[in-house]
Amino acid sequence: MPHRLFKQRLAETAANVEALMDTVLDESTARSSRVMKAMRYAALNGGKRLRPFLVVECARLSGADPVGALRVAAALECIHCYSLVHDDLPAMDDDDLRRGHATTHIEFDEATAILAGDGLLSMAFEILSGDEIHPDPAVRIQLVRDLAAASGVNGMVGGQMLDLEAEETPQGTNEVIAMQRLKTGKLIEFACQAGATLGGADEAVCAALRDYSANIGLAFQVADDLLDVESTAQETGKQTGKDAGSGKATFVSLMGVEGARRHAQTLVDSAVVATDIFAEQGETLRQAARFIIDRKH
Amino acid sequence: MPHRLFKQRLAETAANVEALMDTVLDESTARSSRVMKAMRYAALNGGKRLRPFLVVECARLSGADPVGALRVAAALECIHCYSLVHDDLPAMDDDDLRRGHATTHIEFDEATAILAGDGLLSMAFEILSGDEIHPDPAVRIQLVRDLAAASGVNGMVGGQMLDLEAEETPQGTNEVIAMQRLKTGKLIEFACQAGATLGGADEAVCAALRDYSANIGLAFQVADDLLDVESTAQETGKQTGKDAGSGKATFVSLMGVEGARRHAQTLVDSAVVATDIFAEQGETLRQAARFIIDRKH
Numbered sequence: 001m002p003h004r005l006f007k008q009r010l011a012e013t014a015a016n017v018e019a020l021m022d023t024v025l026d027e028s029t030a031r032s033s034r035v036m037k038a039m040r041y042a043a044l045n046g047g048k049r050l051r052p053f054l055v056v057e058c059a060r061l062s063g064a065d066p067v068g069a070l071r072v073a074a075a076l077e078c079i080h081c082y083s084l085v086h087d088d089l090p091a092m093d094d095d096d097l098r099r100g101h102a103t104t105h106i107e108f109d110e111a112t113a114i115l116a117g118d119g120l121l122s123m124a125f126e127i128l129s130g131d132e133i134h135p136d137p138a139v140r141i142q143l144v145r146d147l148a149a150a151s152g153v154n155g156m157v158g159g160q161m162l163d164l165e166a167e168e169t170p171q172g173t174n175e176v177i178a179m180q181r182l183k184t185g186k187l188i189e190f191a192c193q194a195g196a197t198l199g200g201a202d203e204a205v206c207a208a209l210r211d212y213s214a215n216i217g218l219a220f221q222v223a224d225d226l227l228d229v230e231s232t233a234q235e236t237g238k239q240t241g242k243d244a245g246s247g248k249a250t251f252v253s254l255m256g257v258e259g260a261r262r263h264a265q266t267l268v269d270s271a272v273v274a275t276d277i278f279a280e281q282g283e284t285l286r287q288a289a290r291f292i293i294d295r296k297h
Numbered sequence: 298m299p300h301r302l303f304k305q306r307l308a309e310t311a312a313n314v315e316a317l318m319d320t321v322l323d324e325s326t327a328r329s330s331r332v333m334k335a336m337r338y339a340a341l342n343g344g345k346r347l348r349p350f351l352v353v354e355c356a357r358l359s360g361a362d363p364v365g366a367l368r369v370a371a372a373l374e375c376i377h378c379y380s381l382v383h384d385d386l387p388a389m390d391d392d393d394l395r396r397g398h399a400t401t402h403i404e405f406d407e408a409t410a411i412l413a414g415d416g417l418l419s420m421a422f423e424i425l426s427g428d429e430i431h432p433d434p435a436v437r438i439q440l441v442r443d444l445a446a447a448s449g450v451n452g453m454v455g456g457q458m459l460d461l462e463a464e465e466t467p468q469g470t471n472e473v474i475a476m477q478r479l480k481t482g483k484l485i486e487f488a489c490q491a492g493a494t495l496g497g498a499d500e501a502v503c504a505a506l507r508d509y510s511a512n513i514g515l516a517f518q519v520a521d522d523l524l525d526v527e528s529t530a531q532e533t534g535k536q537t538g539k540d541a542g543s544g545k546a547t548f549v550s551l552m553g554v555e556g557a558r559r560h561a562q563t564l565v566d567s568a569v570v571a572t573d574i575f576a577e578q579g580e581t582l583r584q585a586a587r588f589i590i591d592r593k594h
Contacts, residue, residue: 091407110388122449152419
């Protein structure tokens with residue numbers, strides 16, 4: 001079991017964040033139960049909860065209160081889940097299947113899915129503004145600023161736009177890296193940075209986590225591209241082979257399967273080196289980095 | 298000129314907020330210029346800027362710094378504009394025309410419009426987190442909390458969902474009021490509340506502004522329903538007669554034109570009474586309330 005400690009912590013965090021989101025996304029108080037139902041459908045149907053794990057783990061390494069960290073993790077997961085709902089829409093990636101279930105617009109309808117995504121996006125900031133996050137409002141507002149920046153036009157949303165535009169213009173490796181750094185990288189970087197912010201980590205720790213998260217963020221995407229060509233829908237719980245079908249440049253189309261695999265390994269090695277600062281306490285992050293390229297979904 | 302002072306202040310605020318948003322929505326630094334172009338298209342094409350006016354005016358009445366108030370106004374307008382972009386989508390209200398121009402998904406495409414809306418929503422919270430809003434982070438986080446709540450599932454998004462559901466279920470006056478209090482009311486209430494929060498207004502002022510904003514919020518919607526049956530697309534800059542066509546309950550279908558007009562007048566009268574606390578300083582808010590039912594678009 002090469003990732004035993006990581007998998008244990010990942011499962012713990014997943015269960016904790018799921019329970020917290022189940023409470024926060026409270027159907028009984030929602031004015032329109034239909035949109036809340038759709039928000040719950042989109043947010044509570046499992047998922048690895050890798051981003052929440054990173055928040056909680058980096059908070060632990062920075063000496064932060066785990067209660068606040070879990071709430072930040074839930075806020076971040078609201079952002080991640082909203083982006084999946086909107087990305088799956090017919091006008092975007094047009095996906096019917098996600099984590100082995102019908103996507104939100106299939107289960108409900110497009111209008112409800114758009115609103116559920118919008119609702120989750122607002123909910124993230126509602127959660128972050130709460131006193132339980134951290135006693136110092138300056139820390140809370142820093143988290144709001146960082147999450148808004150990571151999610152928006154100069155972060156995830158900008159990356160998603162570049163990804164859609166890439167279907168029309170031939171892309172080289174640098175363009176794909178730049179796009180992925182925004183599309184998936186920024187939220188992963190926020191996850192680690194948020195843990196450090198909560199714990200008031202010093203600059204050396206912050207720099208190490210920036211380095212770590214930038215490397216695993218990219219490795220995560222290279223691994224995703226590999227999974228897209230090597231796995232079946234049954235294994236991944238979503239449509240596979242889509243990228244090759246669309247003629248869109250991916251790390252695999254640009255580097256070949258072997259080249260992409262080597263590149264992912266190099267990124268993971270760099271991520272592992274970045275965790276040296278935590279000595280044996282960093283073992284979970286190291287296992288997480290290795291898991292990213294070993295996973296089957 | 299029954300609304301001279303109000304119209305002057307409204308025009309001033311509109312120009313100021315437009316200039317600020319032009320700076321904040323900075324194409325030169327945006328990673329994906331296409332989505333930023335669409336955000337600018339959606340946010341900088343005019344509009345009355347009633348919500349920004351309310352923030353700035355209530356901030357002035359509460360003794361707040363006008364610089365921070367204008368930034369809160371810009372954040373709120375980002376939320377309002379994102380909601381229009383998403384509401385106009387084919388899966389939602391399917392509108393081609395807004396303020397006399399093609400809607401964002403017509404000018405660009407649906408995917409870009411979805412992302413532009415998402416980008417504006419994140420941008421609102423990025424603006425609110427900035428130091429320029431207010432020196433005290435506790436005030437900034439309060440504004441984040443209130444705006445997130447006003448925008449989300451228990452606010453505007455919930456109202457929009459109820460509005461879509463209303464097409465399938467017959468609605469009475471109470472249901473329409475409850476829906477509109479969320480859909481348009483919550484942001485208008487936030488506008489006034491934010492001004493009071495920025496100025497640290499006492500509870501009497503806060504209560505007066507809550508009363509005022511709840512009344513004008515509803516009056517605004519009754520007036521909109523009246524405009525929908527009485528105006529042409531040329532006058533309003535958007536499609537008219539849509540509500541009657543959809544068979545959806547409106548204040549006009551429930552109360553008749555004369556009944557709706559009387560109801561709007563009653564709401565405006567209540568709003569005007571609520572501003573007594575400001576004596577002559579409240580004249581602009583009184584004119585604003587009266588303007589809401591006199592406007593032609």
